Amino acid sequence: MVVAKVVENPDLESALRIIKEGLTRNRMLIIIGECYIDYEGRSASKLGLGERMVIVKQDGAVLVHRPKGYSPVNWQPSTTTIEVWLRSGEGLSLMAVRNRPREYLRILFNKIFLIVEGVFHDSAEFVMYLSESEIRDIIFDNPDLLEPGFKPLEKEKRIGQGAVDIYGLDSNGNHVLVEIKRVMGDRDAVLQLYNYVENYKSGLNKNVRGVLLAPSFTPGALELLAKLKLEFKEIDLKKLRSLSQSNRKKPDTTLLEYMNEGKRH
Structure with missing residues (x-):
């Protein structure tokens, strides 16, 4: 990231100039x-009035x-235009306008504590591996x-007040309860499995x-697993994802293929 400017406690006139320059240059703005x-x-x-963080991204979002909370309280996913102006006795306004559908988001500042203006470089591919339910289905199949x-x-x-991910039998006929976590297994996960068992x-x-x-x-989880005489197995999410993708690529068997397969037997 190249940070061009960080300004603390600017007056509204200075803030207006900085924000206008950032918008003109398609910079990321954090206000x-x-x-x-x-x-x-x-x-x-x-x-109503509150202390908030406004992010204007390089594509106009x-x-x-x-x-508090991870979700934005208001947002515009894309904008047609973003305008900013200052009126005496009112404050500094930033308005994001979208034409299709027609909507606008107006943000009226009476104080600004911090402005960060910069350029972010990010061309990496986003890969979401698998959810717990997808992992469960792959293991089941x-x-x-x-x-x-x-x-x-x-x-x-x-089982009781909950539900274990997979129930089955091993080769010796023992009952097996399998609990799956897509992130690191911790003590809470071990105790959850122990309660099911x-x-x-x-x-x-x-x-x-x-x-x-x-x-x-x-x-701590490994120590507790041993103490409670429970088992564990590490899973490779990338490997499971590849397996899931290869299964999706397999064409469905047609009725004719199914009938011909039956004739061969």
Whole structure:
């Protein structure tokens, strides 16, 4: 990132000049200040005075963030024009206008605490690997990924107040409960699996195995797994994603192919 300018506590006239220059140069702008928000378009909304962060991206997208929460309270995904002006006794206005659909977002500042103007360079490909439900489905359809001879019987099996991701039997006929985490397995995940195992085997005179699947595990989780006599297995999300993509590319069997296959047998 090349930061061109960082200005603290500018007066509104200076802020107007900086913001105008940034918009003209298609710069990223981060503006922190006290502001009111008006939106009108497919719906309408007003937001009273508060301290907020306004982000104007290099493609014209505008987002308004409050001090809490990860989602913007107001936003324009793309804009036709962005205008900024200063009126005595009113404050500094930034208006993002979108033509299709017709809507506008007006941000009225009476104080600005910080402006950051810069250029961001980011051409990396965004890859989202898999959700927990997708991992569950892949393991269910490819049970040898867990271990040879594993036979999955049910997804989201209700146990007590929750549901374990996969229930099945191993090659020796033991009941197996599999809990999946797409991020690092921690102590909470271990305790969740332990509760499933204890609830399930209550009154059941059979061996019940609990297996936690995750890309990695915290040291505390590994220690607790050993203490509670539970099992774990590391999963490779990139490998599972490749397997998922290859399965999607396989063409569906047509009715004619199915009938011809039956004749060969």
